[in-house]
Amino acid sequence: MGDPSSRGVSGPRSPARRVLALWCPDWPASAAGAAADLAPDVPVAVLHANRVVACSAAARRSGVRRGMRNRQAQAACPKMVLAGSDAGRDGQWYEPIVAAVTEVVPTVEVLRPGLLVIPLTATLCRHLGDEQAIAERLTDVIGACGAEASAGVADEMFTAVLAARRGQCVEPGGDAAWLAPLPIAELAVESAFGGHERTELVDLLRRLGITTIGAFAGFPIRDVATRFTADAVAAHRLANAVPDRGPVGGRIQEDLLIEYDCDPPIDRVDAAAFVGRRLADELHRRLAAMSVCCTRLTVEAVTQLGQRHTRTWRAVAPLTADDIACRVRWQLDGWLTGGRGTHGQRPDSPIALLRIDPVEVIDSGAMHYTLSGHGLPESESDGERARAVLARVQGLLGGDAVKIPVLSGGRGPSDQVRLVTLGEDSVPHHDRSAPWPGRLPQPSPATLAEAAVAVLDPDGDPVRVSARGAFSAEPALVVGHRTWSVRWWAGPWPTGLDGTARAQVLLDDTRALLLHYRSEHWIVEGIYE
Template sequence: MRGAWNGCCARSLPGQPKSPTRRRRSRECVRGGRRSFVAVIRPGSKRVLALWCPDWPAVAAAASAGLPATRPVAVLFANRVVACSAIARAEGVRRGLKRREAQARCPGLFLAQQDQDRDARLFEPLVAAVAATVPGVEVLRPGLLVLAARGAARFFGSEEAAAERLVDAVAAAGAEAQIGIADELSTAVIAARRAAIVPVGTGARFLAPLPIGELAVEPSLTAPERADLVDLLHRLGLRRIGDFAALSAAEVASRFGTDAVLAHRCARAQPERPPSARQPPPDLVVEYRCDPPIERVDAAAFAGRLLATRLHGALADAGLACTRLSVHAETAAGEDLARIWRCAEPLTPEDTADRVRWQLDGWLTRRDGARPTAPITVLRLEPVEVVTAGALQLGLWGGAGEEDERARRALIRVQGLLGGEAVRVGVLSGGRGPAERITMVTLGDELVPAADPAQPWPGRLPEPAPAVLLLNRPLVRLETADGAPVKVTDRAMFDAEPALLRWGSKQWRLTGWAGPWPVDERWWAPDADDAELTARAQVQLDDAPAPSRVLLLVYRAETWRAEGLYD
């Protein structure tokens, strides 16, 4: 039945202890004469409910493209599959596959580029549907949220009834979801992937038989190096989570890094970190009065970056770091919007700005009639949970993310000296040539490509792209064995067999070539500057230095130029 909860329940496990009496944990907020309560899931507090939407990046990509549910979908990043739908998996598509192999396994596969803004924007209606059923929702990432299970279970009669009601709410919003409930957050997230309710006190028993790889499957709860740790543990013979949990905490701490200690606590169904020793000081709340009021996402994103910078300045002065952030917005009509985001590691200014942008994008672009009825007049960021700065960075060789933070500060310093445009980053864009597929964006701005990379782009250069692009495109000469120039005909074919390449005063014999591939652009406007016959070809040189052994050539106006070098 649509919306029915088909999860399993592990309540038949023997030795189930009774649920201890727990005090309600909440934070009271008073602003502008209004009083409200925000539910808080403390690390170590009992019974956490995790709601997971399987394959959310693929689901969001399909919804954005208006595809039917029967169409296989895969999401790409760096030319590899990072998410795919269940139908695509049934055809053999897996995460980590290259684009061509995925298309070979599933010819009808729809490919979309990774877009976290799209994922967050389309996930917001689901979060709102859950929040309308049970308050106190915290978003870990688009596709995964958590909340305190105790209040929901008391209101609906049981944890099973609460799970079924939430699945129905998500189904009514147009998506599928699975529920996991356990004592600890990480255990609940793993249980959600199995639609399981783990009885009180049996989290370690539930985790013990699971593969060790489950400790790295959820990116929102793990550090980037978790995959390397899991691979190492597997090679050491620790194939199950229970094998790793059997080690003592001292053995793990003395032999592995900081992330291994956190993973070990997760394997034992313990809180990954102890509860915060202090409440966030009230002066850490930062607020921005929008004048004029904000109606567009780009304007809201700018305000979000400004607030993120101010918040992290205040946190740094207090010697604190934020791991859970509340984003508030007030509108001219008096509407009060709020959402909590949780992160496994302390948020950086970029992380904070991203989450603010995602949340505002979701609020301002909703199409279900629940979008704000008036422009945003106030934006507010409030740290819900803080830790001592560096408390989660215990490695002997430097803290997690320390090198990235140092590099970021250096780049910002360069921007301050030379101007914002002096530092730019590349964004994958749409286009036919390798240079067209890169959009340079100023550091700190929203990473928006000049053209949609998910479009077909007929005539696009086949993968892989050159490792090095030659921006000046030096002139070269492609010749036959007897020295005659090789050209491209109107039918996009070589007029003779290429055998030699001359570049300046040097000449190489060809050991192979591919192409030519025509680029048909603006053929309907023959007088346009870019309507001339253009084609690309790849050539492999004999006895050339390794970095320039394989070249990408571009042909235009009866002239060959070198456009790129392959590794």
């Protein structure tokens, strides 16, 4: 594959360079409050999978905490405003803040909405002052945008991010000593460094009696590598403040850069999102053809009058086509709308050129996608790993090759599931909370099916459903590719005014079937295991 440096994989930085991190606490809650035009003192919580994933300071003062169930949070703060998790909203409302920061500091990398890092070079400090002065100036800039921010400075990016969460500046060369007394749970705090996947490791280390980052850092790397996963090795490097790639590294071959001349020019968010999806798919195909993955991406838009708008996005995991498209949409949405009431600046004319530049890539072989456990994912981290696997398959087979189920409203089990392409909006066909008279009670069948069978009575005559919604005779046999005896049955239950009905039968092989009667024929709709 050649020299890694030719693909933009940066090595250790010069020790003279420091990193400044700017962290906006509880950004999803702040973005949700801004989108709803709420006052800063209104308690807000963001929910995902019926649990609180972010909450405002006002909500925390009332006892709301991350990880709480919806009902617990509402009991603690009845006046709290609830919002669903929305990465697009978070990115859109963060864009004006990034724009304000880049007016002061030209080199900025966005780790995720709500968190950015800046390399503190000697040139920057010569023009803007020392580290403390730069941190104070940039937090004031973010404060002028109506958001709260905290700054942290350190040698390494991970340490700087943790320092930003505490509003501290780590002395040069003191990263490892500063990290040492912190609780081991801090390794799983920040998702920008894979923290959302590190909960199981942290729990295991706690059970082993390792309660601080320093205690974990003191283990020999050979012992960590032989006893734990590859992610534990990465966490061990973070704990020891081992020099890693810093903000804004080298560049890669120009043949991966994608430029698109917008004809007609783009002045609407939906048009920008459509073009962004096309460019993301094209870049993903080029990366796959070279067997590399992008971990840092620069998106640049140029207007007809020559105004430029550039952002660099960094990710701990390889960016999929869906990830790339989302970042293009977040950036252009925030720019085209001017932040919708914040201090964002709109373009001076329609966008004439879009450029996507993967400024850092790694070998695909360095990334391992695995599925753990059986059946459905048992935790959010498992779900993220499963999604990464599906995204990889989608990149190999095409966009429509991977579909995921979305729960919807309906009476029967087949009506309650909609298949959507991975990456598209997971919007149900019908409202699940509607009454749905005649809805099949729980539990639902383990397997959905669509196979025609015959239901016979003890004399071998077909069993039908009368206009009054009753069996014409007691079911005794079910005939499909073979014949089963019916040990038990329940129903029928009419499903509408068209003579359709459902029934359940227990067969002699201990399996149970959900049967649907329509057009005077029986269909196996589901199988209970």
